[in-house]
Amino acid sequence: MANGRLGRIQWDGLIFGPGSRYHVTTIHGLDDMPDIRAEDSERPGQHGDYTGPDYTGARTIQLGLTLLGETPDDLRELVLALRAATQPQTSPLPLAFLDQDTLIYGKVRRRSIPYDAEHLWSSGTAALEVYCADPFLYGLEERSTSTTAYSRAAGRTYPLLYPRTYGSAGESGRVTAVNAGASPAYPTLRIDGPVANPSIEQVTTGQSLIIDATLQEGEYLLIDTRTRAVLYQGTSPRRSWVRAGSMWPLLKPGSNELAYRGEALPGGSGIPSLLTVTWRDTTL
Structure with missing residues (x-):
């Protein structure tokens, strides 16, 4: 049965979403179509093009997170755990949307964890960009x-x-x-x-x-x-x-x-x- 809620997300041992201290605030690129790599060519002396098969390029997924700690030190532990899980990679890792029955393979290419002194008592924000050379979305079950x-x-x-x-x-x-x-x-x-x-x-x-x-x-x-x-x-x-x-x-x-x-x-x-x-x- 289709689940309208995004639900839990798993990446390299970390869980984001409901039941975790990494709340998901935004996500872009999961249900979007990747850029099309078209094989079209102009019709000489005529209107329009000759069109060939369409292929997609890579997929990019952007995640916005809110980190919820109990103390400043606790929040720092969440930041360090997120940093450790988003290091440069030699090969893609699975990004699993556990409640959507969806799996995609990618590399973290950008990570932003801004420091905000006015709101840094126990919560913070983070943004991740995952580059997926393979744009396909797979079922969790093999x-x-x-x-x-x-x-x-x-x-x-x-x-x-x-x-x-x-x-x-x-x-x-x-x-x-x-x-x-x-x-x-x-x-x-x-x-x-x-x-x-x-x-x-x-x-x-x-x-x-x-x-x-x-x-x-x-x-x-x-x-x-x-x-x-x-x-x-x-x-x-x-x-x-x-x-x-x-x-x-x-x-x-x-x-x-x-x-x-x-x-x-x-x-x-x-x-x-x-x-x-x-x-x-x-x-x-």
Whole structure:
């Protein structure tokens, strides 16, 4: 159910909003559309333009805070805690709107905590500016679902006895992923061996990703469809394993069906390969 109140905000261990001593007074940029990066060009000798697809730039979120202490020393502790949580960053951190089911990744680029001698007994103000290179708004819940590969060879039924927890298994190498957002979601794909030449088809859109490689039992491949990183055992780049002409599957808003296929290894143990799809609901 939609919540009209902004509610609590979490950043690097601090909570702003109801129930905290950091009250949120203003927020800008959360529901705004980021600046559009248009691909338009003039029509020579004609009125108007040729218009191409629209893309957004980065998102900037501005937060206004009121700090509520009990004494000047207590207020100083709040200021120091806020300073510590808003240091320059090497990589984005999650900014979570806990009661809005919204998550965004950003860096604090500006921080203002003015000193006001006339009102500095126990309260003060602060302003933060968070730069979000990735403008998408994500759901708080990371969703996951799994399926074994469809193969001509018979195999043992799911679940596998790995020390991991997966979502519900698909049937006959197919699985359904529901993106409840309004924008395409970029899933993370994990392929666990044993399998040869695994392929993942986004049946809903026709996109198909094929890996020209063999994974033995205990080996896995982690694929990030946003960055297009392909990591063997989650660390070693194997981008060259992606077959030429492959398309990176996205999850359109709504229900998406994915098919997972692979070849069983000769003389294998009969353990089936597993595809795990992980994503968040995504909106701009």
